[in-house]
Amino acid sequence: MxxxxxxxxxxxxxxxxxxxxxxxxxxxxxxxxxxxxxxxxxxxxxxxxxxxxxxxxxxxxxxxxxxxxxxxxxxxxxxxxxxxxxxxxxxxxxxxxxxxxxxxxxxxxxxxxxxxxxxxxxxxxxxxxxxxxxxxxxxxxxxxxVRYRSLARLGDEVWVSGFLGRAAAGLALCEKSDQLSDRFAELVSAHLDPEPRVALGRLLAACDQVHAMMDLSDGLATDLAHICRASGVGADVDGRRLPLSATLKEAARYLQCEASQWALSGGEDYELLFTTAAGTGTELAERVSRELGLTLSRVGRITADNEVFLTEADGGRRCISFQGYEHHLRPAADSGRRPPDKADL
Amino acid sequence: MxxxxxxxxxxxxxxxxxxxxxxxxxxxxxxxxxxxxxxxxxxxxxxxxxxxxxxxxxxxxxxxxxxxxxxxxxxxxxxxxxxxxxxxxxxxxxxxxxxxxxxxxxxxxxxxxxxxxxxxxxxxxxxxxxxxxxxxxxxxxxxxxVRYRSLARLGDEVWVSGFLGRAAAGLALCEKSDQLSDRFAELVSAHLDPEPRVALGRLLAACDQVHAMMDLSDGLATDLAHICRASGVGADVDGRRLPLSATLKEAARYLQCEASQWALSGGEDYELLFTTAAGTGTELAERVSRELGLTLSRVGRITADNEVFLTEADGGRRCISFQGYEHHLRPAADSGRRPPDKADL
Structure with missing residues (x-):
């Protein structure tokens, strides 16, 4: 920014x-x-x-x-x-x-x-x-x-809907349009035609155990940091729990990118990010799967750290707060600034 | 458009x-x-x-x-x-x-x-x-x-607040900035720093004799035509009654333009245009002058003609519906279309 x-x-x-x-x-x-x-x-x-x-x-x-x-x-x-x-x-x-x-x-x-x-x-x-x-x-x-960003509590579970990183991968594929293939249609569609999670949002807002909520427009790392800052807490994200689709992994190999990076820092997923009281999310996820056909994934928990940390597969742990989406597209007359999709107003 | x-x-x-x-x-x-x-x-x-x-x-x-x-x-x-x-x-x-x-x-x-x-x-x-x-x-x-455009009735008086055409004249002067002079400050200010008529609008809305109302953003000819079309009526405008400031007339001489044309087709005056029940406007104008220090001018009346007509000083009468404001500024990449300030949504 x-x-x-x-x-x-x-x-x-x-x-x-x-x-x-x-x-x-x-x-x-x-x-x-x-x-x-x-x-x-x-x-x-x-x-x-x-x-x-x-x-x-x-x-x-x-x-x-x-x-x-x-x-x-x-x-x-x-x-x-x-x-x-x-x-x-x-x-x-x-x-x-x-x-x-x-x-x-x-x-x-x-x-x-x-x-x-x-x-x-x-x-x-x-x-x-x-x-x-x-x-x-x-x-x-x-x-x-009404679910605000500021409602996360210490010990909450951190959940996301659907898959992450698909829109960012789809944009990367569009930018290499000479190499497009039908096998990546899922990703291109996620970028071009996102589906807002209205039914899910309403279901979650009616559940007392759901605390903070927002949509994923700038990537999990940045958006979870927004929730943490607003709530005065921190979060641990488990890198092994990021919901990555098989197509996303295939595209990552094809473009020689890291699928998890798209999931953490890619923008415009428009999935929901929310926290639930400890021990209550799994049952909620089963209900959402049954009623809406949507998969929810527990990706971390709320801590007292005041920052968002990622634990990787090898056990390494690093701060990832505010590593959000930066548009690949760039305005013609702009001198190189790459703004987020929308600023945090 | x-x-x-x-x-x-x-x-x-x-x-x-x-x-x-x-x-x-x-x-x-x-x-x-x-x-x-x-x-x-x-x-x-x-x-x-x-x-x-x-x-x-x-x-x-x-x-x-x-x-x-x-x-x-x-x-x-x-x-x-x-x-x-x-x-x-x-x-x-x-x-x-x-x-x-x-x-x-x-x-x-x-x-x-x-x-x-x-x-x-x-x-x-x-x-x-x-x-x-x-x-x-x-x-x-x-x-x-709430005052809608569609509330004008046959026989209503047509009124405007303040002076007309000043913002258009101010824009014309800005475009010739090498010829600017303090004596035209009133017009330049009308273009650069218009004053929304909130107190007037609220006062008028509380008066039963005030029927249709809108703000003058595209010029009297076009905006009155909007009222007429929405109300299924027409209007006669008396060209001799257009409120033209002395500075506007001076600028018209200076730029060799017609002051009345700015008043009819100039945009962005942001004065209020409204209709009142026959015979009731003069007393209202006195009250507005007393309470808000604003001048109201009766410029015409609502007719059954379905179009807006202008009666000029020499008695000539011509249709002027939709002769509204066209921006003098033009987008660099545009091929010559000159849009109104805002379309009629």
């Missing part, structure tokens, strides 16, 4: 009050939280996708780009346990997204919204040198069930 | 349901409206500002740019009569906005928020080839007082 981004975050945090009428939670989690009606709260999140920074139209066709623009915001609602409800879309367009592409983008965007019963309620469109999409997503849920 | 923008708006409108739980108003006005608590509603609006399309850093310093990014969104809340409450900011930054400039932007942004008791509750930051700012603003008000 460059100095400008850090300065921005610092300035925003300094200028944002923690108390205001109707405000339950401001900056610092996946969504802001506002009181709504009775026990219900509104969750609000906003994300910007910039061409050549967050997506490359050369391989990210407009239909899937529309799906992803909706999915990454829906994922922020899922990350706190909410039900996504309303979306606003601002699109800055250039000739690279001409009429046909735009129709496909909108078809993909509204298809993803429709899968989660979200309705488009507003937005605007402007012209720009390169495409930029901003999505604001509003969700709702019961106030008592 | 280019074909892409039109296609986008068409697609969005087609894909946006008018009915959903909790949704009072979706696309088609200055804000979307959601039910909140009891009789209270939430207003939501989002706008994107793109460098070299909506602002030019050569003359629009970061402090005033921050103020304007907040102001144009606050204006959308004011346009429906609401009280602005919460803001989210997404900033796509490049080296042109280095640390110092960014701090100044944030200082201006939060200063404008502070003037209207708005708190910053979230956002994100990314890198981009050129700066893009997206702001989402939430406001609140009593459900029964």
């Amino acid at each position: 460059g100095n400008s981004e850090l300065a921005f975050i610092k300035a925003v945090a300094a200028m944002s009050p923690s108390h205001a009428p109707g405000l339950i939670r401001g900056i610092g989690d996946d969504c802001a939280v506002l009181s709504r009606d009775g026990d219900q709260v509104l969750l609000i999140t906003t994300d910007t996708l910039v061409a050549d920074v967050h997506f490359n139209l050369a391989w990210h066709g407009p239909y899937l780009l529309g799906r992803k623009a909706a999915a990454v915001n829906i994922s922020d609602i899922a990350a706190m346990g909410g039900k996504p409800r309303y979306a606003l879309l601002s699109a800055a367009l250039n000739d690279a997204l001409a009429e046909q592409g735009l129709e496909e983008f909108m078809a993909g965007f509204t298809a993803m919204l429709g899968e989660h019963d979200v309705v488009l309620i507003g937005g605007d469109t402007v012209a720009a040198p390169q495409p930029v999409f901003n999505v604001t997503l509003l969700g709702e849920m019961a106030a008592g069930q | 280019g074909n892409s923008e039109l296609a986008f708006i068409k697609a969005v409108a087609a894909m946006s349901p008018s009915h959903a739980p909790g949704l009072i108003r979706g696309i088609g006005d200055d804000c979307a409206v959601l039910s909140r608590d009891g009789d209270q509603v939430l207003l939501i609006t989002t706008d994107t500002l793109v460098a070299d399309v909506h602002f030019n850093l050569a003359w629009h310093g970061p402090y005033l740019l921050g103020r304007k990014a907040a102001a144009v969104n606050i204006s959308d809340i004011a346009a429906m009569g609401g009280k602005p409450r919460y803001a989210l900011l997404s900033a796509a930054l490049n080296d042109a906005l280095a640390e110092q400039g960014l701090e100044e932007f944030m200082a201006g942004f939060t200063a404008m928020l502070g003037e209207h008791d708005v708190v910053l509750i979230g956002g994100d930051t990314v890198a981009a080839p050129q700066p893009v700012f997206n702001v989402t603003l939430l406001g609140e008000m009593a459900a029964g007082q």
Whole structure:
């Protein structure tokens, strides 16, 4: 992250009050939280996708780009346990997204919204040198069930859903598109068409033993460090427990990369990362497998260390806090800073 | 407006349901409206500002740019009569906005928020080839007082606040910066640092005789046509009644432009445009002058014509619907399309 981004975050945090009428939670989690009606709260999140920074139209066709623009915001609602409800879309367009592409983008965007019963309620469109999409997503849920990053407790188990590292591997494969193969379709799809874990988030938020929760957008190492910092705790990650798909391992051999590095530092998995009271996660995982067909993996535990440590297969242990995702794509006019997918506001 | 923008708006409108739980108003006005608590509603609006399309850093310093990014969104809340409450900011930054400039932007942004008791509750930051700012603003008000574009009635008087055309003249002067002079400071300031009419909007929304309302972002001709189309009516504008400041007339002579054209087709005035029951506006204007020190001007009346007509000084009458603002700034990679400040979502 460059100095400008850090300065921005610092300035925003300094200028944002923690108390205001109707405000339950401001900056610092996946969504802001506002009181709504009775026990219900509104969750609000906003994300910007910039061409050549967050997506490359050369391989990210407009239909899937529309799906992803909706999915990454829906994922922020899922990350706190909410039900996504309303979306606003601002699109800055250039000739690279001409009429046909735009129709496909909108078809993909509204298809993803429709899968989660979200309705488009507003937005605007402007012209720009390169495409930029901003999505604001509003969700709702019961106030008592909102899951914050700050709720991890000493001794908690650390869990993740699905497989890790697939989106980062998929991006690496897209960047070598001359070497693409159908056998890696799972990974490319994870990068191009992520699936927000809304049903899982809602199920977990309804369980008392689930404490802290967020979505994995910047990689396990960085995102778990966010939970630890917010909760005033640390974590031990067991490197042998990282859920790596067979295809991911094959791609790692093919590209001569480390699969575990993608899993720890790769971004945009949009799986859920959460902690559970000690001894309670296994039964929950069985229920999730039965009801949602999703695999949960226990990857570590919460400690008093204040940092995230990784224990590797050979027993070595090293600090891995904040080793998160850095985009491979780079803005044309940028001097080399490689921003995370989204900063920690 | 280019074909892409039109296609986008068409697609969005087609894909946006008018009915959903909790949704009072979706696309088609200055804000979307959601039910909140009891009789209270939430207003939501989002706008994107793109460098070299909506602002030019050569003359629009970061402090005033921050103020304007907040102001144009606050204006959308004011346009429906609401009280602005919460803001989210997404900033796509490049080296042109280095640390110092960014701090100044944030200082201006939060200063404008502070003037209207708005708190910053979230956002994100990314890198981009050129700066893009997206702001989402939430406001609140009593459900029964929300003023929509669709509420104009046959025989209504058409009113505007303040002076018209100043921001467009100010932009024209900035573009000829070698010819700038202190005597035009009023116009340059109207372009660089517009003032959202929040107090006025709230006062008007509390008056039963005020019917349709919106803010003037694309020029009187286009914005009044929006009201007419939404309400199924037409309007006659009296060209002799357009409120033109002495400085505007002087700038028109200086730049050899028509002051009335700026007033009709210039954008970004962020004054309020509204209709009142026949015979009731004058007393309201006196009250507004007394309580807020703001001048209101009756510029026309609502008719059954379905289009906006202008009666000129010589008695000539011509249709002026949708002759709105087109940005003078142009994106570098754009092939000549000049978008309106914001499309009609």
